[in-house]
Amino acid sequence: MRVPFAIYADFECFTEKLDTCQPDSSHSYTKAYQLQRPSGFCYHIKYAHGDYKDPVVYCGEDAAKKFVQCIEEEVRAIAKLYKEKKPMEMTDDDKANFEASTHCHICGDALGGDKVRDHDHLTGKYRGAAHNQCNLDFQLPKHVPIFFHNLSGYDAHIFVKELGFSEGKINVIPNTDEKYISFSKQVDNLEMRFVDSCRFLLSSLDNLAKNLTPDQFKTVKAREFFPYEYMDGPAKLEETYLPPKEAFYSTLSGEDISDEDYTHAQKVWEAFECKTLRDYHDLYLETDVLLLSDIFENFRDICQTHYGLDPANYYTSPGLSYDAALKTTGQRLELLSDPDMLMMFEQATRGGVAMISHRYGKANNPYMSTYDASQPTKYLTYLDANNLYGWAMSQPLPTGDFEWVEPEEIGEILEYPDDHEYGAMIECDLEYPQDLHDAHNDYPLAPQNVEIDKVRKLVPHLGKREKYTLHYRNLKMYLEMGMKLTKCRRIIRFKQSPWLKHYVDLNTALRAKAKTDSEKDFFKLMNNSVFGKTMENIRKHVDVRLVTTEKQALKLVAKPNFDRRVVFTENLAAVHMKKTKLKFNKPIYLGACILDISKLLMYDFHYGFVRKMYGDKARLLFTDTDSLAYEIQTDDFYKDISPHVEAKFDTSNYPIEHPSTIPTGKNKKVLGMFKDECGGKIMTDFVGLRAKLYAFKMDDGQATKKAKGVTKSVIKRSIAFDDYKRCLETQQEIRRPMSILRSHLHQIYAEEINKIALSAKDDKRHILPDGISTLAHGHYRITHGAPHLNK
Template identity: 45%
Template sequence: MFCGSSFIKLPNEIIAKRAVVNIRNNDYGCFGWSIVAAITQSNDDAKKKKNVSRTTSYPHYSTILNLKGIQFPMTLKQIPKFEQINPSISVNVYQLSLKSGKKKNTKHYITTPIYLTSAKKEKHANLLLIRENYHETDGDDDDDDDDNDGDNDEDDGDDDDDDENTSETSCNDDGDLKEGLEKINTYKYTPPKRQRLQQQQQYDNSNIKSTGRINVRYHFCLIKNLSRLVSMQLSKNKNKKYICDRCLQYFYSKSCLNQHFIDCQKLNMCKVKFPRAGSVIKFKDFMNQMPAPFVIYGDFECLLLNASNNSLNTLKYNGSGCANSNMNKYQYHKAFNSGYFLQCHFDRSISFYKTYRGLDCEDWFVNELIMLSDMLFQKYFQQTVPMKSMSREELLNFTSASNCHICEESFKDEIEKVRDHCHFSGRYRGAAHNLCNLNFKCSQVIPVVFHSLSNYDGHLFIRNLVKKCKGKIDLLPLNKERYISFTITFKNGLKFRFIDSFRFMNSSLDKLASYMDKDHFHIVKSHFRNLTETQFNLISKKGIYPYDYTDSYSKLVSTTKLPAKEHFFNSLTNKDISDEDYNHAQTVWNEFNIKNLGEYSDLYLKSDVLILADVFENFRNSCMATYKLDPVNFFSLPGFTWSAMLKYTKVELELISDIDVLMFVERGIRGGLSQCSIKYSKANNKYLNDRYNPNESENYLIYLDINNLYGLAMSQYLPYGGFKWLNVTTEITNFILHDVKSDSDRGYLLEVDLEYPRNIHDLHNHLPLCAEHKCPPGSKQKKLLATLESKSRYVIHYRNLQQCVKLGMLLRKVHRILEFKQSAWLKNYIDLNTRLRTQATNEFERNQYKLINNAVFGKTMENIRKHRVVKFVKRWHGRYGAEHYISQPNFHSSVIFNNNTVAIEMNKTEILFNKPIYVGMCILDVSKIFYTDSITIICFKSLVIKTVIFYTPIRIV
C-alpha cells in the first residue's frame, strides 16, 4: 500500500524545472491539498498568489472535496473511489524513476504514469507521487521479443535491455529476507492515532514505526506544467510541445493532440515508447544457425501425496514451489527420482545418462547441474580447439566458395574470405566473411529441456536451483508462478537455459514417440544394448506408471509385483487405463526382470528421458535441414518460426514509430468471429432413412470448413512499411476505392462511416459484416459482435471495404487513410511449409508444419501490453531487494518460494512497441474476405433452397 504523507522535498533536478507545486503540509492530506490546488490554480486570484506551496493559500480540502469513505493517507487503490464520489474531478498520478544517463556517471529522473483516469473531466489534476529517496532502476519495463528469441530489431532506439517479461535475481543472499518476507502480506502503512487540532487531521511522522511495515514515505505533489516536466526526456527539441498526459507522446499542435486523445484514452494505460523512425525488423539471429554444442534432457518422477492428509501440515511449501500459491491444493507432488541425459552435438561419445533415486533427488539434480557447468567449462569452453588440417574436398570447397556460409551474402573479394571452423572439434565448417567469422562465436548457453517444464517439472526444482546457485537468474514469465523459461548464469559465464519441449511439439510424449520410426531411436538403442526386438519395441514406447498408487516412498521397495490394474486409475483425470496399456506394463515388468516398483520407476524414467532426447533431436535435425536454425536456441516454436521466416524471406519490416499509426492499427484488430445464431436445428430429409418424417418440411444440415484459411491470407499482399497519412483535402478527396487492386504495390487502411441499409438486413441477418468490439446487453465485458448497426469511425482494410460495399453496405464518410507499401513477401515461406505438410508421413509432421505457419501469424499479433514484469529476488534490503520492489507504487503482487526467494510482479509503467502488428491486423481482415466470399457463394448463390447459418466458428485449420 503506497500512501501520501507530509512534506518531502523534491529532487533538485525536478525543482529546477519549475513544473511541480510541492505543498508543505504537516498532515497526511497531501493528496487533498494537491487536488484543491489543481482546482483553484485556474482562478485569477490563485494565479496572483506567490506562496502556492503553503496550505494557507488554499481552503481546507475537507470543505471542497467529498471524502466519504476515504481514509488518509491516500492510496492509489482509493483513487477510483475518490473519482466516483467526486464525479466532476479526474486524476492522473505519475512517479519518478532514477536512471543512468548516456554519459558516464550521470543520472536523471524519468517521469512515468502509474495511475490514469478512465475518463478525463473538466476539473483534472495531474499528480506526482514522490518518495523519500530513490534508487537507480534496472530498466526491466521495456519489452522485446515474446520469446526473446534473439533481437531482430535494428536500431530500435532503446538503450535498455530489451528482454520481454524478464527479471533477474539479486545474487547476494541476505539473511534478513525471511524476516522481511513476513511483511509482504501483512504490510499496511497506517498513521498513528488521529488527533483533532484546529479542525484538521494532523499527524506526526516521527511516530511512524518500521516494525511490521515497510518504512518508505511517499508524498503527492501537483504537476502544474506537464510539458515542462517531461519535455526534455521526450525530445531535445525546444519547440513548444503539446503532450498527451496518458502515453506521454508529444505533438506540435493542439488539434493533433485532441485527435490523438480520442483513441489514446481507450487504449493506453501507461507511457509508450517507440523505436527510432526508420527502424526495421530483419534476420540477425546468425548465432542461432550454430547447433548448440550440448543439450541436457531431464525428467522427474514424483510421489503423489494427498493434500488433505493431516500429516502433511508440516510441509511449509507446496508442490508448485510457492508458499502462498493461488492454486487449489489437491495433491502434493514430492520428487523421488530424477534423471538426465547430456547430448553432445560434436562428439556423441561424450554423451551420457545419469539418474538418482531418493527423496533428495531435487538437490542431487541441482548439484549435478553445478558440477556439469564446471566440468564443461574447463574441458570444452575454456579453450578453443585449433582448426584441423583441411582435406582436399574442404580446400576445394573453400577456394570455390562465392558466398559466406553464415550470412549467405557474396564475397566482394578474396581478402575478406576466411576459413570458419568449429571451436570444439576443430572441423572446417565453410568459407565466411572475416566479420561474420569473428561474430560467429560459440554459444555459452546450454539448453536444459523438459517436456512440460512450465506447467510441472520447473516447479519441482526451481527452489533448490535458486538456493544453491549463486548466479543471476533471468525469467521469461507467463505470470509470477509460471514461466516460459528461466536461465541461470554461473560464475564461469556458462548459462543453463531451461526450456519446455511442449512449446515446440504440442503433443504428449506418448504420441510423439508413436510417430517416430524405430530406426530413429538412436539414443535409446545406444543406452539399451543387447535388447531383443521385443524388448526394444517395449522400451521405445511411452511407459505406463501407477502415479496415484505411489503415495509413499516405502512402496517402491515393498511392491514386488506390478500393482493391479485398478491402482493405475488416475483420480485427477478420472480415467482408468485400458487393458492393452496394462498388458504392456505387465510385459515390461516381466521382460526386464523387474524386482520392485523402484526398479520399474528407474526404467520408466530412463525410457522417458531417452525417448524425449530422441524425439527432440529428430526435431532439431529436421529443422536444421529445412530452416538452417537450431530450435534449442529459442524459447518456443513461435520465436523459432518467426526467425526462420525472416531468414527465408529476407524481408525487412518497418517498425511503427508514430503513436497515431499504432492506435489506428490497434483499433482495426478484430479476431475471428465465433457465434451461434440459431440454438437448435434438426435435420429432416430422405437421406436419414427411418428418421425421416415426410409430414414435416425438409431440412438439411451441412458442416463446411475452409482449410488453410490463415495460410491463404498470409499468402496475399501484406504491408511491410512506407506508412503515410493521406492528405484530407487533396488525396482523400480524390481517392477511388475500387481502383485499388489486390496486388497493388500500395495498400490502404481506412477509417470510415458505414451505413447498413435495411433492405439487406434479412439477407445478412445470420452473418452481418464488419464485426466490432462492443458490450452485449447486460454485460460490461466487450465482445466481438456482428450486428446490423451502422458503423462509425470503423478501421478496415481496403480489400475488406471493397467487399462490404459490393455486398450492399453504403460508404458515407472517409475520415482518415493510412497508405503503406505491400507485396506478397510472406507467400514463399507459407508455400514452403504447406508443401512440407503435404509431404508429411505422419500426423505429428502435418500438425507441426501447420503450427509453424500459424505461429508466424501469432507473432504478428503479439500483444505487448499483456507482457508481465516479474522480479526474482533473494534478499530483503538494499538496491533491487524485495523491500525496494514492494515499496514501489507499481507493485502488483508476490509469491514466496522459500525463506530465501520471492517472485514479485510489477505493473508496467512503460511499454516499448517494437512489433509489426500491422501485419497481423491485415491478415485478420484479409482472412475475413475469403471467409465471407465462401459463405456468400455457397449459401446465397449456389443453392436454390433457403439457406440459414446457425453456427460460425472461425478456426485456424
C-alpha cells in the first residue's frame, strides 16, 4: 500500500560569525567560525489521492519551535481523517470486477469462500477482491513520514530539541548520541516519523534534479541559488535588493557562483517580484522543498511500479532493496541458531582490499604526446570491475540446511564444483611457500584482518594464517595457486543456489532499458543496496534513548546497563545504554560469502589473465576493492587485449574511433567485465602514498586525485598532482585547511579543520629504501622492521 500522506521539509539558517584567533597553520587544529541558527522552514504535504494543501513557509527566529508545532497539528489532522472511514462506493464496473476476480488483489493467491470487497477507507473507492484476512490486515499505515534531505547530518540538529517541549515518547534509531537514522514521536495514535531522503538517494538535490526529465517536474524545474554566508542575521531579511555576486561565495565549497548562475538569480528575483531578501529566502525554501517532493515522489513511483513497495514505509535503501529482493525471488532464508556458526561467519567477513603495491609509475608509449622511442615502452592502465558485488550476488549463495561436517571431509568438499548443490565455509590454517613470495608480492592471496600498531586493517600478506575462515571456492583457488593447507579445523556445509541472480539480472536489464538518468541510478542503487543489508553488523547497533523528563532519565540511569548520558536542554537528553542482548535476525552469512566470492573475480583477473599474459612485465600499482591499476611493459597494450575484449572487457566508454582500433562499444554494464576508468585516454603518471590516497595524470594534463578524509572542494582547489609527488619524494606531510559542518549538543557550527591531507606513511606494506618499491608483510626478504601482525 502506498503511504497516503508524506511530508517534505527543509530548513534554512542564519550563519552567525564567531570571533576567534587564527591558529598556527603548521599544526593541526579545529576552529569554529560560524554558528548556524534557524531562519525559516518550509514543508509540503503530498496526498496519494490528489491535492491536499499548499506548501507552508515560515520565516522567523523561532522557526524550530514553530515547525514542531505545525507538524504536530498536521499529523493530528491526518489522524482525524483516518478515523473518518468513508463507506464503499462501487460502480457497475467495480461489481463486475468483483464477480470475475479469481485471485486476491493483495496477496495474489487464489480466492475461495472468504472472498470479500476491499476498499480505500480515505476515498471510499473499491480496490479489488480479497481474502477476508488480507482485507483485515490491509490497514492504513500507522505513521506519517517527514522527509528531509540530509536529516541526519543537518536538519535534525535544528529542531530535535524542540520535541522535548510537548508530551509523548520519542523513539530513535541512532548511529551515535547526536546522529540519528530516524526518530519519531506519537501524536494521536499516529507515528510522526522523521526520515532522511539521503539514505535512499545518495546525491545532492542539484545532481538529483539534473536527472529528472521535464515531465517529471510537477512543480519546479531547478534549484535556485542562495547567499548562505551573507545571511548572518534577521536584519538581512529586510534588505530590498539581491546581494552582489561575491556574497554568494561558499567557504564550505570554496567556490563562487558563476556569472550565468548569478544572472539566473537576478531573473528569479524579478520574475517572482521579490521586494526583500525575506521574499527570496522564502522562495528558495519553497523551491527546495518542491524539488525534493518531485524527486522523491518519482522515486516512489518507480519503486512501486517495479517492486510493489513504497519507500515511504522504510528508513533506508538497504532495507527497501533487501525486501524487494526477497519479494522478487520468493526465496526463504534460514537464520543461524548455532552461536558457533554465527561467529565463524563473522570471522569470515572481510571487506574489499585497498592498498598501494608500487608507489610510482610512469608511462611511455606511442599514444602519448611525449613518447620517447629510446626508452622502454610502458603503459599505465586503471581497470574497474563492473558491479563487482552484483557479479558476486549472481553466484550460488547459501539458503539454509547449515550443518557441521567433520574436518576429514575437506577433500570431498574441495571436489565440489562451483555450482554444486552444497557449498561450505571452512576454518583452516594456511601457509605461503617462500617460492611464491616474489610472484605474489604485488597482490597476496587470502587477505586477513590484522592489527597493526593497535589499528585493525585488512592486509594481504605473505605470512601464515591460523584459524582463517573462507569460502570453499576461495580455498580451492588459493590451493591451486600454490598456498598450502596445513590443517582443516572446522567446516560448515550449507545448501546453495544462485537465487539472487534473478533479482540482479532484473535490475541490470531495467537499467539498460531506462530512458532517464534518474531511473538508471535507481536500478543501480537497488542492486548495490541489497548487498549493504547483508553486511549489517548487529553488534555495532547502539542503544540511545531520547528522554524528555527527569523521571524518564532517572529510571534509565538506575539500570545496571546504563552507560552515559548527554544533556541537550532541560527538556531533552540522550541516555546511552549498554546492550543486554543481541538479536541476530539477519542472514549475515550472505555478506561473508559475497565478499569472499567477489575476491575470486579480482584474483582470477590478476593472476589468470594479466600475470599470465605479461608475467613480471606487469606491475600492480594499486587496488581499491573493485579496481586494479598496472604499469605494463609491452609494445601495444590495446592490441594485446583486443582479442579478449568480448570475454573480459567493457569498452562502451571508449570513443568509437580510438587510435588503437580496439573493438569499442562492447559489453556495456555487463557484470564482471573490466572497464578502463580512463575511457581510453592515456594515463601518463601515477603516485600512490597509501590506500585511498593516490593521484594520476593524463596525457591531456588533467589529473584525478583521491584523498580519503579530505573534502572534495579542498582536493579540487588546493591539492595538485605535484603535491602527491613532492610528498612521496620528500616524505613530508602536507596539511590543508578545510571547512565542514559539525554539531555539538545539537548546535550546528561551521568549523575550519587543519589536518594532514597527504602523508607517505603506509603501514600496510613494507617500504623499501627507494621509497617507491614495497614488499608485502611476511615476505622472506624482510629481515627487520615489519610490524607485528596480531590476528
